[in-house]
Amino acid sequence: MKAARRLRPADFARLAVGWATGAAALGVAVWLLPGLSVTSGWAVVGVAAVTGLLGLVIRPLLTEVAAVLGWLVVGLAALVGQAVVVHVALTLVPGVECTSFWTAVAASWITAIASTFLVWAATAGTSDSFSASLRRTARHHREVPDPELDGVLFVQLDGVSHQVLSWALQSGSMPTLHRLVASGSHTLHGWTVQIPCTTPASQQGILHGTCQGIPAFRWLDRELGRVVIANRPADAALIEERAGTGRGLLADDGVSVSNMFSGDAPRSLLTMSRITLTRGSRDTRRIFAKFVLRPDGFARSLSRTVAEIVRERFQASRQRRLDVRPRVHRSWTFAVLRAVSNGLLRDMNTMILVEEMMRGTRSVYVDYVDYDEVAHHAGSARLESLAALTSLDQVLSVLEDVSRHTARRYHLVVLSDHGQSQGQPFADRYGIDLGGLCADLMRQRVETYEENPESWGRVEVLLDDLAGREKLTERAAHSAARRLRARATVADPEETGAPVVLGSGNLGMVYLPEPHTLADLDARWPRLVPGLVDHPGIGFVAGDDGRGPVAVGAHGVHRLDTGEVEGTDPLAPYGEHAAIRLRDALRMPQAPDLYVNSALDPETLEVSAFEDLVGCHGGLGGWQDRAFLLAPAGWVPPGTEIVGAEDLHRRLVAMLEALGHRRNMPKRT
Template sequence: MTRDPSAEADRDPRRIGPTARLCDASGLDWIYPQARTVSRDPQRRRQPPAGPSDAGRRRPQHVRAAAYAVVAEDRGGGPRRRARRAHERTAANALDRSEARRHLRQRRCVGQASRLDPPGARVRPPTCICGVALSRKLVILHLDGLSADSLEKALRDGDMPYLQHLIDAEGYDLYRYRCGLPSTTPFAQAGILYGDNTEIPSFRWWDRERRVVVQFGTGSTFEKVADKYFAGCRPLTKDGACIAACYPGEAADDFGIAYQDRSYGRQAKSRSAANVLVPYLANPVHLGDWVWQTLAVFGRTAKDFSLARSVGRHPAPLYVWTDVAEEIFVHHLTRYAVQKAMREGYSPIYAGFYAFDETAHAFGPRDASALRVLKHVDHTIRKIAAAREGRYELVVLSDHGQVETTPFAAAHGSPFGAVLAEVLAGFRVQEVKGKAYGPPEDEARGHVTVTMSGGGAHVYFADRATRMTYRELMNRHPELIPRIAALRQVALLMARDGEEDVFIDAQGELRGAAVKPLLAQYDDPDILFEQLIRLNSFRNCGDVIAFGAFIDGKQVNFENQAGGHGSIGGEQLHPFVLAKKEWSIDTSRVNAAHQLHPILSRLRDQLASTA
């Protein structure tokens, strides 16, 4: 085959080196340098065939396939053109690989390390140009149920080596904050994403106006009341990606994955879960990893369950299998979706990982099973962090902690609903996610709904349209509050008398700040008092709210859980934020999750505006 002499001349480095220049395409990853190199000589420029149109594609306009690069004209400001495929090295106006490397070294800022990957001749996006920092994008990883104390213990024990690497090598630090009451994911996550978590009194509650039980997770019903929330808020994830969260956060995409595989209010641009799942399983590496994890998780969980039963412990069966599903399927798919969102350039990205929380519910937060899951979570963080490539900054946070618990039914001998039905003779008492007690529907003289979340329970007289006052409760049902407050398994009851907060324990009634000496055994009494009265101001609260007592170091849990949250006391109120010291984040005055929203929003805007 005869070579074209003009093409050979074009490849003469003495001719091309001084006149060629590189055009930056920093928004594109892994582009061959030939596709970024254009000669200044007008005679050597040729119009390349146009690449395929992006019309009709669902990806953002600024995102292009890695096989194409945007090539600009010289400083004269001519029209932008689309180059041929980057792997077609025969283009006459392309430098060969060695010339491109040499030219990159000449053009790079002094002191900047080369980003060229010699084996593949690929260019990583620069973090600065001529010493000026480029804007950064933000990815936030939400580790559900992991308290600051549990994280510190995991770091000391070597269970989360990559997070320790972030602290030691990348200047990260652990910042504690208080999530507020109730210490549940819907409450905390609404505060973080929207800056507003009012009228979210628990993981589940009774909406008197719509006459519906609102709950999250499997069978979520929040969509029935969603129009009542977050008006006028500017979400943290607006126009970004919100993956595996309770709320859509006005994100451009959720990748079809919402909390516990349920969603409401999906955005118009959101793709279905199948569009994420099919490519994930189509990759042999992902499929093999998924099969291996399935076998490993089933075997490990069965072993842990049998071992716990053999030593007299009682793991929660429902949460055992929820944990299996979380680890096998949702966790891996969420990780893949985050990496995909990063490749497509979304910012900010918020993603929830729930494997530790589910395992802690099943076995307890201090159990070896829960600690082993932290290694799995740490591995996921490492994989996501590896995809930053100088474009993304990483924040890791949790929404609440967990404490060791014992079920109310085991501690008392009867479920909480059965105790209420005994006190409220003639009323039919329905436990949400539980059984019904009392007379049949057609014979009942009233209906009571009990929503339970860990160590907290809300009691609603469901036939009423408004919350009953403490005075009215005592007049209509004089035995209810004294009988429940006298239970050893109940630490405190809370009700509302007009504008006054009323607290009741086995010793009697306390009003307002008089309860602070009692609260001192659970946390800082001043802060805990403010958290309690804010919760008590919600119209969606129960007519009376019960908090489980601590017995032998474990809190009484109104659900059937080995570990829980949603109440007062212990690590459940103390989550964390892991962030770089240079960002000067101050969480010392954050006493509720909604106060974290402006801090993260400022960080998002600060990173985006850095230029």
């Protein structure tokens, strides 16, 4: 079956609208620029037509050059590529005078911005025109060898709890998903997240079928003798190498997009674990170049990125003005990082998805981090965080529209990897961070790191994956990536010999250079465990007391192997699955000597992050361990209880097998 389709009247209408808006936008440039003049309105129409035709020839050439040479060339092409097209058109069409090439550069930018605004206004701000533009930009392949086999789009909305999604559906913030649920085509399910409630553990479980080896977002790996941070590309590659079997969720002609791990996909784009292997993806650069070289694509992403910075600064100022509590300082650095994830990266991910759908890829798994990024700093239930879900719903609308024009039928599965819980950071509430508290109780220096590294890792991946083979761009990308990695470094514990205290949301970890039981800790630092559990900000600590894993609270102990409770159960406020999930986490060889979980307010469900975050995830308490799965009706029986990402992986694999996927899988390695 051919992926191309017959032209319809709507296509000619879109072409006419594009031509008209292009001519009108060019008219704006003529009006604003003294170095650009025309003798008649027909000359403007002619330039618009010639510009469109030339773009069909010149832009593909620039795309291939940028794909080979890397992201600096992509950026240069984005700045002046359309100007080349406009300058040639101005030269060819009679009745037009342009004084210099730089006038053409200014004209191309003004035309792109004006055209983007006009198209947005003509479509009432919907995503219809964006969807059509992506379909035209995507590579159309002549033939899909097995069009009778349905494909699956796995779309992860990072950090969205089941409760928050239910709110969004009821409030009208996500009309596309609401329509799918209301029509009966899809059903909404909740699932219980394992410990740790983090993207690395959940994604490894969902994509590779195991959560083993990941005790937190970052941890001390005694085998390596250093701290491992899951969203460092080199560390992500190491983690996947340990967990991979060759039979991951995407092993059968799947593609991983913007994830931490590949799911054994044959091709991966913007995927952390594959960056160090590919040293920059030519596919990623080609798709990115094709998008930004379109005047509407680049202008859209640029305007949205700038708007996101302005929006973030306004929202941060409004929180301070209204004295919203809890809150944290929201810097200009965060504003830029948020703009990258909620503007450029969102469009990039969507463009890649459309490209893969037009290609006929069997399955794609993509991670959109928009909500998670905002909610960490604004709060998981705040209006600006919920607004990010509306933007993501528009992305789902685009994907739904594109799926009507593909050779392969696609099913949409939307899910989250964890939720978020809200509360005042531990250090703000109690005037001391977890590292300082442990140092006081142990009466010695500790190495500590409690800064949130998630956003920096995404920027590093984007830089690395867009880096080309050409030495200049490669050096520039890796130099920028090194500066980002320097922000996420702790001292080598083998060199210092000091205990290491790490924060991962509201889950803290205490590591000693050599493994210690709770009895060892009590003998060497008798004030540590009693001091922690007596602190009002600590709910419980957990470790191995020599007889097995235990959770210790201020007034009781819970033996996790037997379920025996002495005194008051410290895990009672955290749910029925808390003991089993904590036991499984403590059994990992990479587990710390001591897990520390913050206290839970039973009235507000607030917790206190050991990082400078309002919305957090990592341990137990609140909604962080309540994720969601929205799947086609009948794929998951009603009332099904899903506990842990490994369980979810088995169900997603079963979905693929029911569609006819995974029939010629490699043997498990």
